[in-house]
Amino acid sequence: MSSSIAVNKTAHPFNKQQLESVLTQRFFYAPAFEIYGGVAGLYDYGPPGSALQANIIAEWRKHFIIEDSMLELDTTVMTPAPVFEASGHVARFADWMVKDAKTGEVLRADHLVKGVLEARLVGDREARGEKSVADTSVDDGEKKKKKKVKAIATRLPDETVHLYESILAQLDNYSGPELGLLCKEHKITNPDTGNEVSEPQAFNLMFGSSIGPTGQHPGYLRPETAQGHFLNFSRLLDFNYNRIPFASAQIGRSFRNEISPRAGLLRVREFTMAEIEHFVDPLDKSHEKFHLIKDVTICVLPRETQAEGKTDLTSIKVGEAVSTGIIANETLGYFVARIHQFLLKIGIDENRLRFRQHMSNEMAHYATDCWDAEIYSSVGWIECIGCADRAAYDLTVHMQKTGKPLVVRQSLKDPIISEKDVVEFNNKIMGKTFGKDLKFVTEAVKDIEADEPRLARFKNELAQGSTTLKVNGQEFKLTTDMVSVKHTVIKQTTREFTPNVIEPSFGLGRILYMLLEHSWWTREDDQQRGVLSLPMAVAPIKVLIVPLSAKEEFQPLVQELRAEGVLCRVDDSTASIGKRYARNDELGTPFGITVDFASIKNRTLTLRERDTTRQLIGTVEDVTSIVCALIKGDMTWSQAEGRLDVYDGVQAVE
Amino acid sequence: MSSSIAVNKTAHPFNKQQLESVLTQRFFYAPAFEIYGGVAGLYDYGPPGSALQANIIAEWRKHFIIEDSMLELDTTVMTPAPVFEASGHVARFADWMVKDAKTGEVLRADHLVKGVLEARLVGDREARGEKSVADTSVDDGEKKKKKKVKAIATRLPDETVHLYESILAQLDNYSGPELGLLCKEHKITNPDTGNEVSEPQAFNLMFGSSIGPTGQHPGYLRPETAQGHFLNFSRLLDFNYNRIPFASAQIGRSFRNEISPRAGLLRVREFTMAEIEHFVDPLDKSHEKFHLIKDVTICVLPRETQAEGKTDLTSIKVGEAVSTGIIANETLGYFVARIHQFLLKIGIDENRLRFRQHMSNEMAHYATDCWDAEIYSSVGWIECIGCADRAAYDLTVHMQKTGKPLVVRQSLKDPIISEKDVVEFNNKIMGKTFGKDLKFVTEAVKDIEADEPRLARFKNELAQGSTTLKVNGQEFKLTTDMVSVKHTVIKQTTREFTPNVIEPSFGLGRILYMLLEHSWWTREDDQQRGVLSLPMAVAPIKVLIVPLSAKEEFQPLVQELRAEGVLCRVDDSTASIGKRYARNDELGTPFGITVDFASIKNRTLTLRERDTTRQLIGTVEDVTSIVCALIKGDMTWSQAEGRLDVYDGVQAVE
The missing domain is CATH 3.40.50.800 (Anticodon-binding domain)
Incomplete structure (x- = not known):
């Protein structure tokens, strides 16, 4: 909102406690089941929080779904187990937890390492007489309050400081066993008890349940809305007149049984997401509206910078980021720019927004590039939106599991003409000759057909009357009345392929909390009087x-x-x-x-x-x-x- | 939409199959996990269905939340078990299922009775040479297709026809054991196998899960959004400046592990609800905007009519329905009228809408009145919205379980002055005299104080110097230096009470499906060309x-x-x-x-x-x-x- 009077919104430093007490008192949100003692990681939104969320969703729908004519979906939360077996979630959607060797207390391994090393760095800076602002909290599994790791003023050798900083900069890069190794090497113990911790164990984050009265159908609550898009791909493609690219979009509830939910909305067990799955030709990831956003300037932290243990940010136009290969393709760049525009529209501070590229080990093995929109807050940079090129992984695994063709078939304007040698069978004679061995013989010939040099030899031998195959230790003689190899012109009029998926995925609760922090200030003449300068569009x-x-x-x-x-x-x-x-x-x-x-x-x-x-x-x-x-x-x-x-x-x- | 050209929308009879095939083909909705074979009772909404639902929700939000300034909430689905223990859901949120005595197939008891008796009535009408339109389907638990009970043309005695009609008219009125009795008396067997069925057993409809990494916290997916309102009552009251009446509202997902989900959106395992909890003074259930809707004419089916085994409908103005006591109070009447207006606004046919009152046994024991908005469709009248006066039940049970005061405190403009006898203790002497028995003695005196005639005797005896109490078989002598009874004037300046709750509860999926049926017609000149005449406001x-x-x-x-x-x-x-x-x-x-x-x-x-x-x-x-x-x-x-x-x-x- 433009105003003719200058208002000084930065007269007083940000006071997180003051904001949080206002948010609770005004019932933006509050712990769910509070009168029952509450449950970690579950929050209820009260009237202003609900209205703010509804307004953010309405803006999101306008900005993404309406403006880009996306296909909206509303799919179920309850999901039968085979879906998540195919997607890999049953095997791999887990965090690493460690147990206190004596008390059995459960801690999330990466949070433990982060909390302890950051505390040591704080202690080091104190010993060096420097001021520190790092948050040194470790979450525990079941209690609601965060434990602060006590920073003890101890000077560390310079190389240790660099090592710790490097570990912290690439924390998301470590596997479970590597986190265990870090705990051993750096003598990281449970800060609460001083006890050693167990080897990290994987804990699956999906809530399980059972569908139907007989208890025979295990199910899970979805941890993301994405599978609902992939499973409906064929219907969506049909709705879009069998053409790609197109995007589907969904706003809905997801569930993750977090080991250690954090205080506030940043790591919760139930949350509202907004996800887009943009289906694109793997050979052409250009975007028809790219020219409209190519001059949007964003702030990036590429993976190379992080690999050097650094966190320096670079301002760059999206067009340049794509043309220089920092961002992998136009479609990914388009979404990064659109995310940037959306966040600014609802009131996120441009100066506290960056796009961080995933490091190689951090990405899923199938992903080709991934960028997180991270927003800076009182607890540091927080990932609020992921934007990944997931290649053809998702459609491929479901196609393999179900046998249903999740593919695009395109008529080729110019058919592809090719010539090659093709084997033709005389099925009658073949059947009579080989009986029950027919299948193996035919398969063996097909294998030869697929292998050009072998096919050439096969053809030569046949030209001399016959050839002999060795299959399963048996020999079979093939003669020219059974098979022949013909030079054939092949005209391919359709192209069939599995689309790639670009997936921007929004955590709305995190964005909502960040927006509250960025909007909050106190009056210059009275520090007790707080104001939330929310933009008109989202104000509750x-x-x-x-x-x-x-x-x-x-x-x-x-x-x-x-x-x-x-x-x-x-x-x-x-x-x-x-x-x-x-x-x-x-x-x-x-x-x-x-x-x-x-x-x-x-x-x-x-x-x-x-x-x-x-x-x-x-x-x-x-x-x-x-x-x-x-x-x-x-x-x-x-x-x-x-x-x-x-x-x-x-x-x-x- | 007004149109200057008359269009004949009823040239052809309604063809349900044609509509359903269009809805699937155009991807309004489709079975979820279809490529995995589907799961009964789970549906995904495609682009037009999602947009239609989003538009209905937007209209609902405007009509109810904005226009009546309700307090919106967004509470969690995952709920710890103690909440549903208190609310009664763990003990009682169940349907009655029977098992085929030989195959073990699971059937919902009331659906079985309904399907078989309706089929017999159809057979009777056929034998009498009448045409029938009744749907005679029985749902089974796990398969997706409905079984039609085969109607055999057999003429029944007139009194049997009346008995069956009377049973069907009050089907919701029977308990599990009564359903079992009906099966025995009327020889109702599994229509698929002809086998007898077991005694009805209760099957709890809540999906269970477990919260947190240690597995120690059982939880359920909410089967309705209502508990989230009740648990936040104190915060809502505070947000409303500690005054009632006020209403909270919530739109969100709920889950019921139905025994026998029906084909289509009518009985599903996961659905979006919109619920209002209107908190009101039990002594004053008037509504300040009642005058605005008192002339709305609605179509009602009161409980007396149903008790006579009839289904005749009456047109009546809401004002008259309340003044004559058909509808229990103004607030309930207000919501019935507002529901009526809302349904018409989004395109429901007024002639296919009725409000059916719950029969006494059908209502929860604590409810004082309940009206269902039922909409007529190709499968008959379907409950889409419930509107109940739940009295003080919900807040009371949570208050009892948690000890938290879920009450309203009102300053009384005119304090209530009363006089009564009050016992005063001399604690020092009492303590010295009775030692460890003090507690029992004091409690016994408090009991006397609460009982006017006993207190009068107690006072008389004390006036003579002393009195003797018998507590736990022991006798204790009380003298005037220990206790005295004083006549006291009591000035009560605040009134404390538990509000009552009026609850309109909307099943959005059912409403959406009904709207599709009511909007569908085919062109007079081409029966193959269908049109969905959705109003502009909700058109996808x-x-x-x-x-x-x-x-x-x-x-x-x-x-x-x-x-x-x-x-x-x-x-x-x-x-x-x-x-x-x-x-x-x-x-x-x-x-x-x-x-x-x-x-x-x-x-x-x-x-x-x-x-x-x-x-x-x-x-x-x-x-x-x-x-x-x-x-x-x-x-x-x-x-x-x-x-x-x-x-x-x-x-x-x-």
Whole structure:
């Protein structure tokens, strides 16, 4: 929102505790089942959190689904086991956990290594007299509070510091056994007890269940929405008139039985995702709208930089990143740019956004390139969106498991003409001659046909009357009346292939939390008064209505706004007007309208803007039409200031 | 949509198979995991189904949440077991299943009784030479196809017909053992095998799982969203400035492990619900907006009518239904009317909608009144929305289990003054005298205090110096220095109470399917050409764009529509224009715009309306602005016909 008055939003340092207490008090979200003592990693969204999430989803739908005409899906959460056996999730969708050798307490291995090494680095910086800001927390499995690893001021040798930094920079790169080795080599123990920890064990993160009354059908809750897209590929392709590229999109709930959910929305056991699967020709990953985003400047951290143990960021235009090969292809680049634009649109700070490329070991073996949109927050850089080129992996595994052809068939404008030698069989004579061995003989000949030099020898021998095959230790004589090799012209009129998949995958809860941090500030003149400067499009409530007297005056306005689908809230509580405004600043409500005794007499309303706290006054009709225009984005606050008088806090009542 | 041309939508009888094949072919929805053989009761929504559902949800949010300023929630699906132990779901959220005595096949008991008795009635009508339309299907647990119970033309005695009709009219009224008795009395066997079935057994419908890495925390997937509202009651009350009435609302996924999911969306294992919990003062269930809906006419089937074994419907104004006591209170009446309005708004046929009151045994024991919105379809009347007055049950059970006060405290404007006798203790002397028995003695005196006649005797005896209590077989002497009874004036300034809950609960999948049936018809002149006359607000795609030549001409239009968040689809496939229109009629797309060679030459577009197939022609600018107005509802088709020329199928190209 543009404003004609400069507001200093950085007068006070960010205070995380203050924000979190406001978010709980105003019920953006709260631990689920709180009156039952809560369960780690499960959160409920209250009215402002639900509305904020619904608005982010509405913007997402417009930005991605509508603008790019994606095919939306809504598939089930409950999934029969064979699907996740094929996808590899049953075997591999796991985190590494270690157990305290004496207490049996469960810890996530990579979090343990991170927490302990970071604490040592903090201790080192203290010993060197430097200030540190690193978060040195280790999560444990079942308790809700994070444990801080106590940093002890101990100076480390320079090479150890470099080693630790390098380990931390590529932490996602280590396998379970490697994490175990790190614990041994660097004497990493459970910081709570000082006890050694066990060898890392894989713990599958999927919630299991059973479908149907007989208990015979094991199922899992999906840990991502993606499989629902892949399984419906043929129907989607048909819906898209059998042409690619096209993208499917889905917004829905997913579940991961995390070993160690973190406090807050950053690592939870149930969350809302938005996922896109863009199906593309493996031979042509260009994007028809690439020219529209090629000049978008993004901030990147390529894998080469990380491999050097560094985290320096580079600003680059997407067009250049693709043309120089930093980003693998146009479609991946297109989505990186669109993600960048989306995040800025909903209010994420451009200066706290980077795209980090996955390192080779970090990516799934089939992926060809992967970029995470990471957002900087009070706990450091957090992955919020992954954007991967998954090649043909997903469709291939389901095709193999089900035998259903998840492929694209394209008519070729110019048929491909090729010539080659082809074996022809006389089935009647073959059958009579070989009886039950027919199948093996035929297969052996097919193998020869596929092997050019062998086929040439085979043809030569046949030209001399006969040839002998050795199959399963037996010899079979083939004669020219049984088989012949013919030079044939082959005209291929269709091309059949398995599409590749580019997958942008959004964790909406993380994005929502980051947005809250980026939007939060406190008033220069009063550090206790916080404001959430959420953009109009995502603000949970658009207008606060504060009646200081009777209700009748604002009822037409309320009805008009609500008929337009605008969420407006009436605060007719007994709190002072200042308090009512203050708590709605904390809710991020962009505008406030006050009706008082003078208003009724004069048929006026006052209009207040959240960030500047400036107030204007005008007739009921003028204020109503102006606030509607402001909400729709048809007018800026500066323009509104030109249309209405400044309110000086005193209304003329004769 | 108003139209200046009359269209005959009832020329042909409804053909369910035709509709279902279109819904599958156009991918409104399809069995989930189809390429893996599918799982009964799990369905995926494709692009038109997802968009239709998203549009219904958007209308629901506007109609209920925004217009009535409800507090939206988004709570978790995964729920720890103690919550459902308290709510009664672990003990009682079950259906009755029977097993085939020989094959072990699982059948739902009530469905078995219904299927067999209906088949006998059909057979009876056939024997009497009457035509029948009843659906006589029995669902089985695991197979996907419904079994038809074969109707054998056998005439039944008149009293048996009446008995069967009466059983069917109150089928929801029977307990498990009663269903078992019915099977025995009426010789109801598994229609597939002719075998007898076992005694009905309860099967809990909740999907179970386990939370966390240690497996120590059993959990369930919620079978409804309601508990998430109740558990957050205190936070919601606080958000509403500690005042009631208020309503919370939630749209989300729920799960029920149905014994026998039906084909289609009518009984599924995973579904999207929308639920409202309206918290109200048990002493005052009036509704401040009741006057706005009191004249809405609804069609009702009260419990008295059903108890007589009848299904006659009555038209009545909601105001009258409440004032005559048919509907228990204003708030319940308000929601019944709002539900009625909502269903009509999205396109449900008013003549196929009724509100059926629950019979006494059918309701939960704590409920005081309950009305189901039932919609008529090809399989008869189907419950789509329940609207119940649940009294204080839910908050009470969670308060008892957790000890947390889920109550409202109201300051009383006029304090309630009362006088009564109160016992006062001298704790010091009591303690010295009774030692370890103090607790029992004190409790015994408290019991006396709560019982007026005993207290009077106690007071009298004390007035004579002392009294003796018998506690746990021991006697204790109380003297006036230990206790005294004082006449006290009590001023009660706050009232504390547990609110009652009125709960409208919507099954969105069922509503969506009913809407598809009610919207479907076939063209008078071609029974093969189907049309889905979905209202603009919920139509999945608003505009079809059919380019017969280059794309450039319509790009600005597409961009403008998409920027407005309007889903428009470009069909540039090679199919004929007639075919392209026909398949978009099946998708329910209200408008089509064609660009051809003449258009480009003349800078014109043609605009087609779905139901009438009438076409208009105008300049690119005019058609663009008119189609935007049509979509926003700012213009009717009749008005558009007045603004543009009729297109005669020939464009002037010199």
